[in-house]
Amino acid sequence: MARSIIRLKDIADRTGFSVNTVSLALRESSRIPEDTRLVIRQAAQAMNYQPNHIARSLVSRETKTIGLVLTDITNPILTHTAQAIELALAERGYSTLFATSNNDLEEEIKVVEMFRSRQVDGMLIYPRNHRQLDHIRRLRASHYPVVLLVGDPDAGIDAVSVDERRGAYKATRHLIETGHTKIGLLDSANPLGNREKRDGYQQAFAEIGLGVDPSLAVDPQGHTVIKGFWAMDTLMNGRIRPTGLVAANDSLAIGALRWCQKNNLRVPEDMAIIGFDNIEFAEHAATPITSVNYPVAMVTDLAVDRLMRLIGAGDDF
Amino acid sequence: MARSIIRLKDIADRTGFSVNTVSLALRESSRIPEDTRLVIRQAAQAMNYQPNHIARSLVSRETKTIGLVLTDITNPILTHTAQAIELALAERGYSTLFATSNNDLEEEIKVVEMFRSRQVDGMLIYPRNHRQLDHIRRLRASHYPVVLLVGDPDAGIDAVSVDERRGAYKATRHLIETGHTKIGLLDSANPLGNREKRDGYQQAFAEIGLGVDPSLAVDPQGHTVIKGFWAMDTLMNGRIRPTGLVAANDSLAIGALRWCQKNNLRVPEDMAIIGFDNIEFAEHAATPITSVNYPVAMVTDLAVDRLMRLIGAGDDF
DNA sequence: GGCAGGAATGTAACCGCTGGCAACATAGGG
DNA sequence: CCCTATGTTGCCAGCGGTTACATTCCTGCC
Numbered sequence: 282m283a284r285s286i287i288r289l290k291d292i293a294d295r296t297g298f299s300v301n302t303v304s305l306a307l308r309e310s311s312r313i314p315e316d317t318r319l320v321i322r323q324a325a326q327a328m329n330y331q332p333n334h335i336a337r338s339l340v341s342r343e344t345k346t347i348g349l350v351l352t353d354i355t356n357p358i359l360t361h362t363a364q365a366i367e368l369a370l371a372e373r374g375y376s377t378l379f380a381t382s383n384n385d386l387e388e389e390i391k392v393v394e395m396f397r398s399r400q401v402d403g404m405l406i407y408p409r410n411h412r413q414l415d416h417i418r419r420l421r422a423s424h425y426p427v428v429l430l431v432g433d434p435d436a437g438i439d440a441v442s443v444d445e446r447r448g449a450y451k452a453t454r455h456l457i458e459t460g461h462t463k464i465g466l467l468d469s470a471n472p473l474g475n476r477e478k479r480d481g482y483q484q485a486f487a488e489i490g491l492g493v494d495p496s497l498a499v500d501p502q503g504h505t506v507i508k509g510f511w512a513m514d515t516l517m518n519g520r521i522r523p524t525g526l527v528a529a530n531d532s533l534a535i536g537a538l539r540w541c542q543k544n545n546l547r548v549p550e551d552m553a554i555i556g557f558d559n560i561e562f563a564e565h566a567a568t569p570i571t572s573v574n575y576p577v578a579m580v581t582d583l584a585v586d587r588l589m590r591l592i593g594a595g596d597d598f
Numbered sequence: 599m600a601r602s603i604i605r606l607k608d609i610a611d612r613t614g615f616s617v618n619t620v621s622l623a624l625r626e627s628s629r630i631p632e633d634t635r636l637v638i639r640q641a642a643q644a645m646n647y648q649p650n651h652i653a654r655s656l657v658s659r660e661t662k663t664i665g666l667v668l669t670d671i672t673n674p675i676l677t678h679t680a681q682a683i684e685l686a687l688a689e690r691g692y693s694t695l696f697a698t699s700n701n702d703l704e705e706e707i708k709v710v711e712m713f714r715s716r717q718v719d720g721m722l723i724y725p726r727n728h729r730q731l732d733h734i735r736r737l738r739a740s741h742y743p744v745v746l747l748v749g750d751p752d753a754g755i756d757a758v759s760v761d762e763r764r765g766a767y768k769a770t771r772h773l774i775e776t777g778h779t780k781i782g783l784l785d786s787a788n789p790l791g792n793r794e795k796r797d798g799y800q801q802a803f804a805e806i807g808l809g810v811d812p813s814l815a816v817d818p819q820g821h822t823v824i825k826g827f828w829a830m831d832t833l834m835n836g837r838i839r840p841t842g843l844v845a846a847n848d849s850l851a852i853g854a855l856r857w858c859q860k861n862n863l864r865v866p867e868d869m870a871i872i873g874f875d876n877i878e879f880a881e882h883a884a885t886p887i888t889s890v891n892y893p894v895a896m897v898t899d900l901a902v903d904r905l906m907r908l909i910g911a912g913d914d915f
Numbered sequence: 916g917g918c919a920g921g922a923a924t925g926t927a928a929c930c931g932c933t934g935g936c937a938a939c940a941t942a943g944g945g
Numbered sequence: 946c947c948c949t950a951t952g953t954t955g956c957c958a959g960c961g962g963t964t965a966c967a968t969t970c971c972t973g974c975c
Contacts, residue, residue, distance in 0.1 A: 288961060299925050304962065314923070334716045335661065336961035338652050340930045346695075354681040357674065364671040367698055376716065378663075379696040381684055399651045399693065506882040532878075539882050561849075562879040565823040565856050605931060616955050621932065631953070653931035657960045918974090925968070931960105938955075945948085 287330045296324050307332070338400065346376045347588065348396035348404040352384045356504060356530065358558040358575050359407065362430065365581040366405060373589060375402070384409050390416050397425070403588045405430060412476075414438060426591035428584050439591065441583040445557075448573040449481030452527050452555040455571075457485060461525035461553060465516045466498040467509060467537060468529040478529050478557070496520045501533055509536020517544070524552060531556040531563035534570050604647045613641045624649070655717065663693045664905065665713035665721040669701045673821060673847065675875040675892050676724065679747065682898040683722060690906060692719070701726050707733050714742070720905045722747060729793075731755060743908035745901050756908065758900040762874075765890040766798030769844050769872040774802060778842035778870060782833045783815040784826060784854060785846035795846050795874070813837045818850055826853020834861070841869060848873040848880035851887050 289307075293300045298321065306313045306321040307330075313321075338344045347370050351359050367377045378401055382389035389409050393416060396404055403426035408414060414429075414437075421427050421438050429440035456464050466482050479498070486493050496519045501512035509532060516523065517540070528534035534556030538548055546552045548568045556563050556572040563570040606624075610617045615638065623630045623638040624647075630638075655661045664687050668676050684694045695718055699706035706726050710733060713721055720743035725731060731746075731754075738744050738755050746757035773781050783799050796815070803810050813836045818829035826849060833840065834857070845851035851873030855865055863869050865885045873880050873889040880887045 290961080300962080301926080301964090302924055304964095305924095308963095312923080317923080331711065331715045333961055335652055335655050336930090337963080338930095339656055339932095339961080340963050342930075344652065349696075354677055354684075355674075357672075357677075360671055360674075360677045363696075364698060367671075367696060368700075371697065376712065377696050379666075379680075379684060379694050380688065381681060383685075394648065395693065398648045506878050510882070535879065535882060561823050562852065565827070565852060566883070603931095607931080617932080618934090618956080619954055621934095622954095625933095629953080634953080650931055653960090654933080655960095656931080656962090657933050659960075916975105920972090920974105922971080923969085926966085927964100928966100929964085930962090933958105933960090935958090936956090938953100940953080941951085943948100943950080945946100 286333075287328045288333070292321065292324050292328060292330060295328070296321055342400075343402050344400050345374055346378050346399070346401045348378045348380070348393075348399070348401040350380055350382055350389065350392050350396075350404065350406040350408075352382050352389075352407055352409050354381055356532070357560045357562070358530070358577065361577045362407070362581055365577055366585060369581055369585040373585070382409050386410060386413055393417070393420065403427065403592050405584055405588060407431060426588055428588045428591070430580065430584055439587055441580055441587055445477035446481040446484070448557065449478040449527060450484050451481075452557075452573050453482045453485035454488075456525040456527070456553055456555065457489060459553065461523075462491070463494075463521055463523040464497065464525040464527060465513075465523035466527050466529075467501050467512050467516070467533045468498065468527075469500055469502065469504065478527075482527055494521055497523055501536075504530050504532050506532050506536040506539065509533035510540050511536075513537040513540040526552060526554045528554065528556045531558050531560045531570065531572055534572070535563060535566055538566060538568060538570060603650075604645045605650070606647075609638065609641050609645060609647060612645070613638055660719050661717050662691055663695050663716070663718045665695045665697070665710075665716070665718040667697055667699055667706065667709050667713075667721065667723040667725075669699050669724055669726050671698055673849070674877045674879070675847070675894065678894045679724070679898055682894055683902060686898055686902040690902070699726050703727060703730055710734070710737065720744065720909050722901055722905060724748060743905055745905045745908070747897065747901055756904055758897055758904055762794035763798040763801070765874065766795040766844060767801050768798075769874075769890050770799045770802035771805075773842040773844070773870055773872065774806060776870065778840075779808070780811075780838055780840040781814065781842040781844060782830075782840040783844050783846075784818050784829050784833070784850045785815065785844075786817055786819065786821065795844075799844055811838055814840055818853075821847050821849050823849050823853040823856065826850035827857050828853075830854040830857035843869060843871045845871065845873045848875050848877045848887065848889055851889070852880060852883055855883060855885060855887060 289300045289303050292303045302313060303321050306318045307325060309318065349363065349366060351363060354360055354363060370377050378396065378399065380392045382392055386409055393404065405428055406417060407430040408417065417427060418437055427438060429438055431440065453464060466479065468478050483493050499512045499516045501508040509528060512533065513536060526537055528537055534554050537554055541548050541552050548554055554570055556570050558572060558575040563572050606617045606620050609620045613620065619630060620638050623635045624642055626635065666680065666683060668680060671677055671680060687694050695713065695716065697709040699709055703726055710721065722745055723734060724747040725734065734744060735754055744755060746755055748757065770781060783796065785795050800810050816829045816833045818825040826845060829850065830853060843854055845854055851871050854871055858865050858869050865871055871887055873887050875889060875892040880889050
């Protein structure tokens with residue numbers, strides 16, 4: 282029996298119809314009478330026929346495939362996002378082609394090109410950098426359906442995003458309101474990178490007429506627990522010793538928490554920590570960490586919907 | 599300036615050469631002299647040409663795409679695996695088409711069919727169930743390159759896997775050697791499912807001439823922290839109160855740890871916990887949890903290598 | 916009985932690219 | 946000056962499927 286891939290031609294030969302008739306029958310065209318359709322359908326089933334998606338794509342000019350670009354999937358929140366997106370797309374009959382940019386702009390560009398070469402019908406991108414979107418903007422300009430999973434609404438690209446600035450603002454504000462004035466910030470400070478959280482943090486201080494001491498912001502150079510631990514170490518050995526902390530994500534927050542435990546600081550009495558994303562591990566950490574929620578389901582649904590709309594609109598948008 | 603996808607024909611028209619010449623030139627064929635190649639390459643660049651991977655696949659009969667099937671990506675260890683695989687495949691020029699089975703056999707079958715329809719060159723599968731592999735075996739029988747990411751080596755399918763039975767055995771053995779005799783087990787007990795860990799657990803007891811009390815094994819019905827918490831609750835309110843615990847993964851272990859903290863049990867003095875997979879969050883939990891390591895890098899490298907070998911071998915294996 | 920009309924099916928072209936082979940040109944040897 | 950060798954390039958078919966159009970064959974009506 283072997284594999285020897287079954288084509289329409291094979292079914293045609295076996296049933297005595299032409300390739301065309303078989304093609305139409307299998308797609309339930311009303312041009313083919315029910316009897317014929319049945320015969321053909323049965324033959325197809327018996328031969329375990331699987332339509333060649335590649336060939337179909339070539340003529341239909343759509344691959345029913347979406348490219349998903351993430352920076353790095355080890356961040357639990359991106360993980361959830363990836364899964365939710367895959368699910369949402371599958372429900373709509375799309376497959377997910379997946380690639381990581383490894384937080385490298387060159388790679389991100391390469392990946393996007395590769396997706397284009399593979400004729401994906403659209404892309405969902407979690408960009409490495411909120412400030413270097415030219416290559417994506419170029420795509421968008423040539424009417425390629427692209428939706429960013431983060432980013433300012435004013436980047437000139439469709440984006441569905443959590444308002445990170447506002448989240449950071451509210452977190453900081455909360456700490457200020459509970460009496461803290463010296464509040465540390467753990468955030469990857471790539472000057473060209475994500476400034477949203479930092480902006481929100483500063484805004485909260487500005488509002489009460491205070492500036493921000495730069496020594497209170499430490500760049501953990503990553504977003505793992507261990508990076509958080511050492512960033513906290515740096516922060517606490519700095520010029521000013523904070524009593525509160527805003528961490529850009531929960532992994533960092535857990536690392537900071539761990540540092541506190543090791544150094545006999547009580548949380549939240551001696552050190553109030555707020556994380557981002559509200560992942561399960563943070564919620565159930567030794568001391569539950571307050572966290573700014575990242576509404577995965579909402580973000581992904583919005584993003585997928587938006588993308589579908591762009592694809593549906595064709596070239597006229 | 600519009601998308602209006604550029605084809606070889608467009609470059610041919612612009613340079614005055616034929617489609618064929620352009621095709622050869624862009625693939626650096628030695629049949630085309632350097633001068634011509636240069637002209638064509640420049641034109642292609644200027645027009646921002648991207649080869650149509652779909653069309654190429656149709657004739658070359660390979661898509662340079664691998665299908666990756668996971669049950670559920672929220673398990674951190676699968677996450678790491680997914681990323682490592684994507685990376686390893688990308689290095690070898692392959693793209694990753696990704697889908698989750700949601701732990702449902704029907705869906706797993708559907709996903710596999712879909713991948714076949716999309717002509718993926720091979721598949722990497724983390725099966726829902728170690729005992730229902732017939733559909734995969736069928737694929738394999740028709741010479742389709744497939745490698746499982748877990749499973750007994752004797753399943754009749756290529757598999758690269760951690761020896762889970764041995765891991766569980768060693769974990770249990772370790773607890774026994776440190777004086778524990780009442781050891782709980784938190785593992786999803788689907789009778790048709792993964793029995794490896796349970797087998798290892800039982801083996802360790804059998805070796806010292808002891809049976810296993812069934813009330814010591816609790817099915818958490820999932821693998822999240824919260825499930826672990828409640829399973830621990832059930833276990834500790836059972837007939838026998840254990841002093842040690844083997845949890846099938848680290849999320850469950852963290853949940854159990856959390857239960858101990860809430861109920862004023864010291865870890866590891868009052869309750870020794872061993873998890874599986876050695877994820878970062880466990881390592882940095884309130885009390886670091888001992889964990890059986892899951893060598894992601896090794897597993898993925900082996901799996902990808904194996905798959906590449908199968909693909910390379912063509913039909914004659 | 917001849918012809919219109921519609922149902923059932925077949926034919927041909929094409930999607931963008933690749934591979935085999937033919938064709939043309941130029942140059943070198945006889 | 947012709948013929949072959951070599952180097953360059955073009956033509957055609959085909960991958961598996963879809964689409965527009967053509968054909969066949971029956972039925973029914975005047």
